[in-house]
Amino acid sequence: MGGTGLRKFGRRAAAVVLAACMVALSACSSKKTTTGTASPSAGTGAGKTIALGAVLSLTGAGGIYGPQQKNGILLAQDEINRSGVNGARIAVTIADDQSDKTQGAQQFQTVIQQGKVVGIIGPTLSNTAVGAHPVADHNRTPVIAPSNTGNGIVGSCPYSCTYIFRDSLGEAAAIPANLKVAAARLHPKTAALAFANDDKFSSDGAAIFKTALGADNIQLVDTEQFSKAQTDFSTYATNIIAKKPDIVAISAVGGVPSKLIVELRRQRYAGPIVGGNGFNSSSVSMQAGQAGIGAQSGSAWFLGTTTTVNTNFVAAYKAKYNADPDQFAAQAYTAVYLFADAARHASLTFSDVARDRDAITTALQNVSIDTPLGPFSFTSDHDVHQPIYVVAMDGAGGFTLVETVQP
Numbered sequence: 001m002g003g004t005g006l007r008k009f010g011r012r013a014a015a016v017v018l019a020a021c022m023v024a025l026s027a028c029s030s031k032k033t034t035t036g037t038a039s040p041s042a043g044t045g046a047g048k049t050i051a052l053g054a055v056l057s058l059t060g061a062g063g064i065y066g067p068q069q070k071n072g073i074l075l076a077q078d079e080i081n082r083s084g085v086n087g088a089r090i091a092v093t094i095a096d097d098q099s100d101k102t103q104g105a106q107q108f109q110t111v112i113q114q115g116k117v118v119g120i121i122g123p124t125l126s127n128t129a130v131g132a133h134p135v136a137d138h139n140r141t142p143v144i145a146p147s148n149t150g151n152g153i154v155g156s157c158p159y160s161c162t163y164i165f166r167d168s169l170g171e172a173a174a175i176p177a178n179l180k181v182a183a184a185r186l187h188p189k190t191a192a193l194a195f196a197n198d199d200k201f202s203s204d205g206a207a208i209f210k211t212a213l214g215a216d217n218i219q220l221v222d223t224e225q226f227s228k229a230q231t232d233f234s235t236y237a238t239n240i241i242a243k244k245p246d247i248v249a250i251s252a253v254g255g256v257p258s259k260l261i262v263e264l265r266r267q268r269y270a271g272p273i274v275g276g277n278g279f280n281s282s283s284v285s286m287q288a289g290q291a292g293i294g295a296q297s298g299s300a301w302f303l304g305t306t307t308t309v310n311t312n313f314v315a316a317y318k319a320k321y322n323a324d325p326d327q328f329a330a331q332a333y334t335a336v337y338l339f340a341d342a343a344r345h346a347s348l349t350f351s352d353v354a355r356d357r358d359a360i361t362t363a364l365q366n367v368s369i370d371t372p373l374g375p376f377s378f379t380s381d382h383d384v385h386q387p388i389y390v391v392a393m394d395g396a397g398g399f400t401l402v403e404t405v406q407p
């Protein structure tokens with residue numbers, strides 16, 4: 001076989017061998033999950049779609065958090081679809097809950113009934129979740145709550161929550177850890193507490209602060225409450241400052257934390273400020289600006305964590321959006337990977353949606369993957385067990401790490 005023939009033969013044979021290897025390799029690569037353990041049915045999803053819903057606050061009181069969550073979800077979808085899930089693609093339908101409980105419940109109903117989704121990420125606010133999560137649970141559709149940190153979201157809930165999971169650190173863990181760090185460093189004897197009394201997260205956070213302040217022997221000398229729609233905080237700041245507290249605690253969402261911080265500083269309050277999960281957004285840090293420097297909160301994520309999975313996430317997010325991610329982006333990004341890993345292990349039928357929803361729910365209980373939040377698996381009551389990053393606003397839309405508290 002003349003050289004060329006051989007080469008040609010060789011080339012054709014090489015092409016055939018290469019093609020065979022490619023097939024073997026892709027079978028081999030799709031077998032490997034983010035955790036490296038073999039998945040049951042590589043390739044069975046070829047040409048199929050794993051439909052997920054994401055119901056987020058893109059407008060309304062929580063509209064400061066939703067856009068980062070959306071960015072995190074779309075980035076994860078892109079990355080996962082490069083190799084697929086057993087050959088299938090992930091397709092996430094994103095809807096706006098307008099930070100409203102009824103709207104949230106309606107959007108959940110829509111993605112379940114019409115979208116035939118096998119899982120939902122959302123909503124953004126705990127206040128919306130109490131309306132939306134029962135809809136999913138009733139329809140036996142698994143949910144990962146990416147930022148619902150109030151009480152009774154998972155585990156013992158005021159409604160059936162068998163299908164509800166959360167990858168967002170609860171305030172019941174974050175607030176006491178944050179306050180302990182502040183107490184150990186600043187030794188405050190008195191405190192003032194300010195919170196939004198028409199928002200579940202904010203009211204739960206206020207109750208948790210009250211208990212934690214008591215536990216740290218810090219006397220509560222003033223409590224200010226207002227609506228989450230409040231925009232003028234001059235009176236509340238004056239009342240707080242009049243009581244000369246050693247520290248001020250704020251439990252509120254959206255634009256409230258930054259407005260109150262700015263007003264306290266404008267009225268010359270120079271003392272320490274601590275807050276809840278409502279602080280942990282780059283937009284809130286940016287809006288607080290110089291006035292926010294040092295405002296401290298307990299976070300589920302830190303930009304500077306040097307694990308490979310986190311540095312890859314941060315780099316990919318920056319490349320796609322030309323901006324740093326924040327905790328809300330990291331938790332929403334992680335939620336997609338958690339659903340993808342569950343789908344990889346669930347032997348989906350891609351025809352019987354009810355059976356696939358149940359299979360994913362079961363698989364979520366056994367998920368164990370490395371994420372930007374750290375090595376992640378759900379607790380037995382579908383909650384988070386992770387380190388707490390006590391962070392402080394840096395005056396420019398970011399956060400510095402004060403201390404890491406192990407769970």
Ligand code: 1QQ
Nearest residue numbers: 125126148149201277278
């Ligand atoms: C909740 C929260 C908010 C601050 C998040 C958006 O943690 O509503 O539970």
